[in-house]
Structure formats: C-alpha cells, structure tokens
Amino acid sequence: MAKTIETKLAIASWDEKPYRELDDGRKFTRANVTLTGSDDSLEGEATWEALMYYAADGSGTYVGLMHVTGKLEGREGSFVLEGRGTYDGKQARIESTVVSGSGTGDLAGISGTSESVSTHEDYPFWPMILRYDVE
Helix, strand or coil: CCEEEEEEEEEEEEEEEEEEECCCCCEEEEEEEEEEEECCCEEEEEEEEEEEEECCCCCEEEEEEEEEEEEECCEEEEEEEEEEEEECCCEEEEEEEECCCCCEECCCCEEEEEEEEEEHHHCCEEEEEEEEEEC
C-alpha cells in the first residue's frame, strides 16, 4: 500500500554557477544543493544536483538527481530521485520518480514519485510531497 508524506526540507546550502552564458541573457547553470530533513516523516540529508537552463526572461527548465539518506518514517537507508522541473519566474515546480534499484537498507525495494512546488516565500525550505511504497 502506497504511503504519502508531506515534508519541508531545510536548504542548508545552494551553490549554483553558470557554465555557459549567452549574449542575449540566456544561461546554463549547474547547481549543487544540500538539504536536511528533521521531522518524523523524513530525517536525514539529501543532495540535489541539477543542470538548469534559463531563458532571457528568467524562466527556466531543469533536470536533477536527488540522493536521500536517512530515515523515512522510521526506515533507515537511502534512495535516489530523478526529476524534471520548470521555473516561471515566481514558482519552481519539479516532479520526480524514485530510480529503480536505488534503495538501500530498510528502503531497498522503494518505488514512488515526488513533487515540489515552491516560491521565494518558502525559502529556506523545499516543500515536498513523496508518494512511495517499499516492497
């Protein structure tokens, strides 16, 4: 039976650097973000690495991998989320899927999806809904 948790991960660090900037204002960046969870549903650390593209108007699209390590509702282990998202200048949205076979420890066999929708008002937190099952 699938479970759903809602949590807010604290953004411990956000390191984003451009690796290609175009004359018309478009740019490509690489981000490395460290997050921490400290509630009953998710306790531990996550690292999100992403490649981002920003249009000249500031909107963007990105792809990323998040490695989550810790306890998920009391189950200890780790797993990886693979996601694709957008930024419209006000709101960031990402939908992710648990990478098959990425679960370890008590989270071996995990499957599921996550979504996050955030605005500048959410900072320094990353709100997340995770729907998962562990076989």
